[in-house]
Amino acid sequence: MRQKRIVVIGSGFGGLAAAVRLQARGFQVDLFERLPEPGGRARTFHVGDYAFDGGPTVVTAPFLLEELFQLTGKRLDRAVELLPVDPFYKLFDARGNTLSYNGDPAHVLPQVEAIHPPDADGYLAFLRAAEPLLQKGFIELGAEPFLRLSDMARVAPDLAKLRAYESVYRFVGRYIQHPFLRQCFTFHPLFIGGNPLKASAIYAMIHLIEQRWGVWYPRGGMRSLVDALAALFGDLGGRLHLGTPVDRILVSGGRAAGVVAAGERIPADAVVSNADAATTYLKLVEQTPPRVRRHLTRSHYSMSLAVWYYGLATDQVPDALAHHNIVFGPRYEDLIRDIFERKVIADDFSLYLHVPSRTDPSAAPPGKQALYVLVPVPNLASTISWDDELQRLEERVLSLIEARFWPGFRRFIEVRHRIDPFYFAHDLGTYLGTGFSLEPRLMQSAWFRPHNKSPFIRGLYLVGAGTHPGAGIPGVLLSAKIAEKIVVRDMEEVDRRA
Numbered sequence: 001m002r003q004k005r006i007v008v009i010g011s012g013f014g015g016l017a018a019a020v021r022l023q024a025r026g027f028q029v030d031l032f033e034r035l036p037e038p039g040g041r042a043r044t045f046h047v048g049d050y051a052f053d054g055g056p057t058v059v060t061a062p063f064l065l066e067e068l069f070q071l072t073g074k075r076l077d078r079a080v081e082l083l084p085v086d087p088f089y090k091l092f093d094a095r096g097n098t099l100s101y102n103g104d105p106a107h108v109l110p111q112v113e114a115i116h117p118p119d120a121d122g123y124l125a126f127l128r129a130a131e132p133l134l135q136k137g138f139i140e141l142g143a144e145p146f147l148r149l150s151d152m153a154r155v156a157p158d159l160a161k162l163r164a165y166e167s168v169y170r171f172v173g174r175y176i177q178h179p180f181l182r183q184c185f186t187f188h189p190l191f192i193g194g195n196p197l198k199a200s201a202i203y204a205m206i207h208l209i210e211q212r213w214g215v216w217y218p219r220g221g222m223r224s225l226v227d228a229l230a231a232l233f234g235d236l237g238g239r240l241h242l243g244t245p246v247d248r249i250l251v252s253g254g255r256a257a258g259v260v261a262a263g264e265r266i267p268a269d270a271v272v273s274n275a276d277a278a279t280t281y282l283k284l285v286e287q288t289p290p291r292v293r294r295h296l297t298r299s300h301y302s303m304s305l306a307v308w309y310y311g312l313a314t315d316q317v318p319d320a321l322a323h324h325n326i327v328f329g330p331r332y333e334d335l336i337r338d339i340f341e342r343k344v345i346a347d348d349f350s351l352y353l354h355v356p357s358r359t360d361p362s363a364a365p366p367g368k369q370a371l372y373v374l375v376p377v378p379n380l381a382s383t384i385s386w387d388d389e390l391q392r393l394e395e396r397v398l399s400l401i402e403a404r405f406w407p408g409f410r411r412f413i414e415v416r417h418r419i420d421p422f423y424f425a426h427d428l429g430t431y432l433g434t435g436f437s438l439e440p441r442l443m444q445s446a447w448f449r450p451h452n453k454s455p456f457i458r459g460l461y462l463v464g465a466g467t468h469p470g471a472g473i474p475g476v477l478l479s480a481k482i483a484e485k486i487v488v489r490d491m492e493e494v495d496r497r498a
């Protein structure tokens with residue numbers, strides 16, 4: 001049989017992982033990326049001497065990365081050094097409560113007890129109750145394709161038993177009463193674009209993924225990981241075309257036949273899209289049925305993000321700050337509603353502050369800091385006057401950092417950079433400029449999420465945040481694993497029929 005050619009659109013973690021897997025399976029893979037560098041949301045911004053992680057900073061479930069190297073007889077640890085992050089996070093509320101947690105209950109429990117004694121037992125009960133969610137939602141079903149409604153029907157009784165219909169917020173609230181502690185153990189869906197008040201309780205497992213496999217940071221920043229995957233793909237014989245946007249997916253006789261990339265027709269036996277799922281169907285495929293278009297435009301989409309990157313001329317980081325810091329504002333549920341439902345930028349906010357030098361001193365030029373501050377904001381389905389509001393928001397954010405953590409922070413700023421919903425929409429091609437594509441609600445998960453295989457165009461497959469199982473590095477790596485399984489099966493079927 002002739003070697004089959006596969007085009008992958010987009011070099012996010014999902015696209016890179018799919019490209020590595022399929023190239024390792026003997027296909028000739030061409031990966032087209034519209035941006036000048038790989039990584040998608042995980043790309044690096046270079047400003048002056050500084051290199052900033054553009055997006056993800058928390059690596060969990062590293063065995064999913066390990067698998068990619070093992071497929072080719074190589075080892076992840078020879079390519080990238082993953083450094084353990086401890087504590088995993090430091091969390092602060094507006095009333096002066098603090099929790100610094102890691103995978104060691106002996107470290108976490110006394111802190112929980114000091115804040116609200118009954119919640120110490122509650123925390124242990126929460127860990128026990130979330131264990132079956134991890135087992136079912138991640139270990140057993142994480143790499144299942146969910147292409148047929150019957151796949152969903154098969155697992156529905158288990159999901160009901162596990163209360164997957166409840167929100168993370170409600171599920172955790174059964175065990176943990178103190179408002180701050182409840183925030184500490186329900187914020188995780190925000191990391192994958194979920195509203196903790198609406199995301200299925202299944203996503204409470206994210207906390208357990210951290211507990212079981214740890215929280216890691218690649219030495220040299222996320223780019224070490226992205227570059228290692230791109231190099232792995234190249235070593236296998238894969239072809240990476242940077243700065244080459246795909247304008248259209250070619251369809252012939254109901255089958256994906258290739259793409260038009262930078263004006264050139266590229267034939268292929270199959271196409272794997274790592275572009276945003278909604279954008280793939282609304283823009284790249286002309287043949288998308290109207291009912292699918294309607295469904296996609298009526299779905300619930302994740303929030304967007306404003307991220308400010310600062311290069312600071314100082315070698316000192318205040319003792320209060322860890323690598324991953326989450327600072328909750330005075331409101332929690334209502335602020336979430338402002339972001340997801342009312343779609344306004346409120347006066348108050350919660351933020352995530354990334355200080356990588358705490359784990360990896362090489363994350364910034366010697367004697368300096370390269371950090372970022374992230375604030376969840378509504379997506380572009382809103383009527384916000386973005387430039388004015390984001391400028392005002394940045395001032396409030398800087399004032400809070402100076403008042404609570406880092407006196408004189410502004411004085412140290414040497415370089416700065418910002419991304420916002422327009423970056424996600426225009427640079428990354430994401431529908432509504434979301435940070436994470438479709439929201440992870442129960443009715444937008446598994447079979448209800450855009451499938452990894454197109455139901456109406458043969459030979460078209462989807463990987464990445466907007467498809468099953470969802471956003472986050474582990475989710476998109478799993479989507480690539482699922483896509484590999486289906487592509488290989490389908491290509492064997494094509495050969496059998498030939």
Ligand SMILES: Cc1cc2nc3c(=O)[nH]c(=O)nc-3n(C[C@H](O)[C@H](O)[C@H](O)COP(=O)(O)OP(=O)(O)OC[C@H]3O[C@@H](n4cnc5c(N)ncnc54)[C@H](O)[C@@H]3O)c2cc1C
Binds near residue numbers: 039060
């Ligand atoms: C600020 C931020 C922080 C995050 N933090 C974490 C974290 O700490 N841990 C974690 O696990 N997850 C985190 N996430 C989520 C995680 O980063 C993403 O879910 C994941 O990286 C998305 O990968 P993806 O495969 O969907 O591809 P994406 O990263 O979305 O990449 C898609 C790629 O496709 C390209 N593309 C699109 N259209 C075309 C086209 N027509 N032609 C060619 N190329 C195209 C885009 O340019 C892009 O490079 C974070 C996300 C953000 C935004």
